[in-house]
Amino acid sequence: MNNNVRDSSIEPCSNNDREFVLDASKRAFIRAAGMLVAGMMLPQVHADETRLAEASSDEKVVIVIIGGVRRIETFSLEGLENIPHLFSDLLPKSLFYPHARNEGVTAHFNAISSILTGNWQRVDDWGKLAPATPTLFEQYRKRRGADRSDTWVVASNKALTSLIGASSASGYGPAYGANVVFPKQLMLMAIADALRTGRTANMVDRNNVELELESAMEGNNYEGLGWNVFDAVDRLDPRVESSIKTAVASFVHSGGPTSGDELTFFMSREVMRKFSPRVLVVVFSDVEAAHFGSYALYQAGIRTADRLTYQMWNEIENNEGYRGKTTMVILPEFGRDPDGSSTNGFFNHRANEDSTRDTWMMSLGSAIDKPQIIERPIRHIDLCPTLGGLLGCNGADMQGKCLTEFRR
Amino acid sequence: MTATNSLPDDLQAALDKGLLKRFPLTFLPFINQQLREWQFLFPNERRSVARLLFYVASLNEEQSSVLFHDVRAVEEKMGVRHWQLSTSEQTIQNSSELARSPYFQEWRSAVQTVFDAADKHEVNARETTKRQNRLVLLDIPQSLPIQAQDAWKRWGNIGRTVTLSFDSSEQMHSPMGFLLSNQRGPTSSDSSGLLEARNHLVSAADIWIVDAGRSVIDAVLATESSTTDPARAILLSYNRLDAYRQAFSHEMNSMRKDLADADAVFARMRKLDVIPWCPPEVAADPAVREFLRSLYLSGNGAVIFGNSFVEWAASEAFRRARPHFLAASFGLRSKPKPFTSVAVFENPDQVNPLPAVDDLTGSALDAQVLSLYVWLAASRYEEYQHSTICVCLAESIAQAYIVAPPECSLLTEQGPIPLDRMRDALVTWMN
Numbered sequence: 001m002n003n004n005v006r007d008s009s010i011e012p013c014s015n016n017d018r019e020f021v022l023d024a025s026k027r028a029f030i031r032a033a034g035m036l037v038a039g040m041m042l043p044q045v046h047a048d049e050t051r052l053a054e055a056s057s058d059e060k061v062v063i064v065i066i067g068g069v070r071r072i073e074t075f076s077l078e079g080l081e082n083i084p085h086l087f088s089d090l091l092p093k094s095l096f097y098p099h100a101r102n103e104g105v106t107a108h109f110n111a112i113s114s115i116l117t118g119n120w121q122r123v124d125d126w127g128k129l130a131p132a133t134p135t136l137f138e139q140y141r142k143r144r145g146a147d148r149s150d151t152w153v154v155a156s157n158k159a160l161t162s163l164i165g166a167s168s169a170s171g172y173g174p175a176y177g178a179n180v181v182f183p184k185q186l187m188l189m190a191i192a193d194a195l196r197t198g199r200t201a202n203m204v205d206r207n208n209v210e211l212e213l214e215s216a217m218e219g220n221n222y223e224g225l226g227w228n229v230f231d232a233v234d235r236l237d238p239r240v241e242s243s244i245k246t247a248v249a250s251f252v253h254s255g256g257p258t259s260g261d262e263l264t265f266f267m268s269r270e271v272m273r274k275f276s277p278r279v280l281v282v283v284f285s286d287v288e289a290a291h292f293g294s295y296a297l298y299q300a301g302i303r304t305a306d307r308l309t310y311q312m313w314n315e316i317e318n319n320e321g322y323r324g325k326t327t328m329v330i331l332p333e334f335g336r337d338p339d340g341s342s343t344n345g346f347f348n349h350r351a352n353e354d355s356t357r358d359t360w361m362m363s364l365g366s367a368i369d370k371p372q373i374i375e376r377p378i379r380h381i382d383l384c385p386t387l388g389g390l391l392g393c394n395g396a397d398m399q400g401k402c403l404t405e406f407r408r
Numbered sequence: 409m410t411a412t413n414s415l416p417d418d419l420q421a422a423l424d425k426g427l428l429k430r431f432p433l434t435f436l437p438f439i440n441q442q443l444r445e446w447q448f449l450f451p452n453e454r455r456s457v458a459r460l461l462f463y464v465a466s467l468n469e470e471q472s473s474v475l476f477h478d479v480r481a482v483e484e485k486m487g488v489r490h491w492q493l494s495t496s497e498q499t500i501q502n503s504s505e506l507a508r509s510p511y512f513q514e515w516r517s518a519v520q521t522v523f524d525a526a527d528k529h530e531v532n533a534r535e536t537t538k539r540q541n542r543l544v545l546l547d548i549p550q551s552l553p554i555q556a557q558d559a560w561k562r563w564g565n566i567g568r569t570v571t572l573s574f575d576s577s578e579q580m581h582s583p584m585g586f587l588l589s590n591q592r593g594p595t596s597s598d599s600s601g602l603l604e605a606r607n608h609l610v611s612a613a614d615i616w617i618v619d620a621g622r623s624v625i626d627a628v629l630a631t632e633s634s635t636t637d638p639a640r641a642i643l644l645s646y647n648r649l650d651a652y653r654q655a656f657s658h659e660m661n662s663m664r665k666d667l668a669d670a671d672a673v674f675a676r677m678r679k680l681d682v683i684p685w686c687p688p689e690v691a692a693d694p695a696v697r698e699f700l701r702s703l704y705l706s707g708n709g710a711v712i713f714g715n716s717f718v719e720w721a722a723s724e725a726f727r728r729a730r731p732h733f734l735a736a737s738f739g740l741r742s743k744p745k746p747f748t749s750v751a752v753f754e755n756p757d758q759v760n761p762l763p764a765v766d767d768l769t770g771s772a773l774d775a776q777v778l779s780l781y782v783w784l785a786a787s788r789y790e791e792y793q794h795s796t797i798c799v800c801l802a803e804s805i806a807q808a809y810i811v812a813p814p815e816c817s818l819l820t821e822q823g824p825i826p827l828d829r830m831r832d833a834l835v836t837w838m839n
Contacts, residue, residue: 184750191747191759200759258746260750291709292713293715294713339781340787346777
């Protein structure tokens with residue numbers, strides 16, 4: 001076994017790992033390790049199934065990106081209460097990297113485009129410039145001749161634009177890009193319309209909220225929404241219309257919370273059910289309420305992301321089109337600044353500190369032979385070449401390196 | 409705050425001799441903006457800018473070339489000369505160019521080295537300056553439910569928890585109000601409130617009171633109005649600033665997602681006449697008006713939540729004005745409303761007619777974290793590291809957490825501390 005690789009063995013922590021929960025407390029460590037051992041049975045069977053799937057070249061990947069969350073509110077002793085599903089339900093069957101570093105620009109567009117291209121991107125912070133090197137979507141579609149309906153981005157984050165779906169690299173670009181949908185923008189547009197036309201009373205009644213959302217959807221400002229679905233930015237492609245209506249209805253009538261991430265989840269689930277894309281990227285960003293200085297809302301955002309990520313995994317397990325042939329990867333864009341920093345702590349993500357740069361990454365599913373905790377630090381840009389290998393579209397000229405623990 | 413509006417003669421003379429030509433390009437936006445806005449700077453900021461400029465002026469050409477060598481080398485690597493860099497003021501475009509450069513951290517480090525050299529030069533020159541005691545008083549009001557068992561866990565072991573005893577309904581109703589007032593208590597040695605313990609302070613910028621609501625400021629103003637003195641403290645109330653904040657939010661919402669447009673909007677907002685929106689205690693002081701403008705423009709939730717306003721205003725006050733006494737009172741916000749909570753709106757009652765519901769536990773958690781942040785913001789500066797008492801009141805559990813130097817008498821108190829005795833101890837400390 002590689003010195004950097006520890007599976008179910010319990011070893012004392014190094015100084016660098018002192019914040020990581022499995023090292024920080026013997027009791028928690030033993031508990032997690034116990035679950036890890038228990039979980040080793042299931043994924044082995046799972047892995048056998050997926051080898052069959054590999055033969056059919058049917059591999060799919062789902063990347064769940066959560067906005068900026070610090071280790072101290074997630075995989076630390078005090079953070080565990082915020083992530084019951086990630087810790088108790090998913091960690092025991094996962095390949096887990098406690099140290100996944102963002103060494104690039106810790107702003108949303110650059111962070112996400114770095115993950116999706118395998119290169120540290122340094123473009124306009126507000127999404128006015130496309131990534132400079134090809135995204136996973138473009139590499140996959142070009143190499144495998146895949147249809148646009150095979151690649152999707154569904155995101156809550158307002159800092160993104162449809163340019164996240166394709167790069168400006170020559171030989172690639174929008175012709176090979178992903179469908180991009182920002183469901184939260186639809187809700188914001190509905191609210192703005194209601195406010196402008198004096199219909200805010202509609203926001204009180206669920207049926208009327210649904211009507212407002214459908215009304216917003218039937219407008220023609222899809223570019224304004226940041227949407228790029230099947231090459232259309234000025235009209236909604238009929239193929240996607242019913243999916244959006246179903247997602248909206250689920251969101252409105254679920255009786256559950258009604259945050260932007262909830263709507264993003266329902267939309268992602270509908271996209272999975274209707275289009276069964278090979279590459280799906282979901283971006284949750286309720287945690288970004290932290291920018292407004294409410295720690296309670298930030299913490300609530302983490303708990304929402306934890307629950308929705310688990311629901312996403314359950315969808316994969318229960319959806320015929322995904323079960324047994326899907327690798328799901330979960331990682332934050334970055335952390336947030338440490339308490340006491342000159343950048344105002346959890347509010348922001350600008351500090352050149354481990355609290356901001358050192359996050360974690362969890363992988364589940366068909367590319368994972370056995371649950372492991374890999375303490376060797378990895379970089380966010382290592383994910384793209386790794387998944388490219390899984391999808392049979394290894395790209396050239398990437399700063400990132402393949403993670404050897406993934407089955408290839 | 410009374411202060412002269414023009415640059416000191418010796419500083420102007422140095423500038424007239426071409427001092428700014430010695431500075432690297434990336435220093436100029438900051439320096440030019442500070443010089444242009446001199447009349448709006450607090451005394452501490454003026455000293456800081458002057459310190460840097462006089463230090464560079466004291467160097468010969470070769471020495472200043474050595475001082476800035478590393479910054480210029482990084483600028484060369486960054487290609488700063490090819491940027492659309494504004495040298496007249498700090499812009500979002502400038503910040504964006506810097507932040508996404510791969511050499512950003514190297515640049516920050518090189519710039520910090522220059523400021524450190526200027527600070528060291530100054531410290532050597534004023535080694536004999538007497539250190540003054542300072543006080544940071546924080547309040548989590550009665551309405552916010554705090555759990556006694558974990559009230560102070562975020563503070564670690566940097567201080568100690570004390571139990572408070574209240575001898576009157578006034579004390580129990582508003583411990584913060586009592587500490588600031590001059591009401592006499594049964595165990596008081598005199599009737600001085602903390603606001604009287606300030607006669608030796610020279611500027612209003614030495615005392616700040618920041619309120620997430622308005623009751624604390626209203627009470628202070630009621631006392632002030634009985635005197636003929638001009639305002640002797642900087643008073644900031646989130647609710648009394650409603651008009652200012654809402655007008656600003658409206659302008660900011662007109663901004664498109666574009667760096668150039670953001671700079672254009674910000675430039676417009678820097679020129680807006682804000683006086684009509686200001687309560688009297690703010691309208692009267694240009695530096696405070698501009699402080700608020702800057703506070704609202706710099707984000708961090710100051711236009712959204714009262715508690716964020718308190719934390720960010722206090723942090724900026726420490727950074728810019730280094731007050732001797734700062735009091736900050738947290739408060740209550742509403743719960744997010746169904747559906748419209750997909751985004752955080754500064755006007756939630758306008759976008760959703762459902763009645764607002766108080767978020768008691770969420771507000772309490774926010775206040776617990778942000779009260780610590782206020783202290784952490786202060787403790788970044790040398791002025792607060794050795795001779796400052798920080799008291800954080802949690803009114804609902806009749807406790808306070810105290811961080812203080814060993815000589816602070818409150819650290820040796822046994823049993824519950826009567827509030828008037830705490831006030832006496834703090835007044836003594838400040839005097």
